[in-house]
Amino acid sequence: MAKLEGVTFSPGYITVAGPSGPPQKFSIARVLRAADIPVGLTHTQVDGLRLLANLTVIVLRTLIARDLLDEDFADDLGMDWDLEHIIYALEQLGGSYEEPNLDNVEVA
Secondary structure, three states: OOOOOOEEEEOOEEEOOOOOOOOOEEEEEOOOOHHHHHOOOOOHHHHHHHHHHHHHHHHHHHHHHHHOOOHHHHHHOOOOOOOOHHHHHHHHOOOOOOOOOOOOHHHH
């Protein structure tokens, strides 16, 4: 098999340069169909993210309640976040810090 010297990308094309001869240009459309590229999440995946966020909330609340973590634990890891930032991120995924809902366990 010949060793490739370089691969370059341009809009719609992949160009492959080999050790001899001119570079060969390939249409991306012939290699990768648009149908093969995911463009969003399915309902099941969204429910799975929501469930994961709620499970994470339960773990965090349990660890804090048992004094295994305090509200500044993220700073100890060099994240420069506080619990409020983590709650915000989890709620953006669909979780709830105050009332985590695990009703969609069967769906995810």
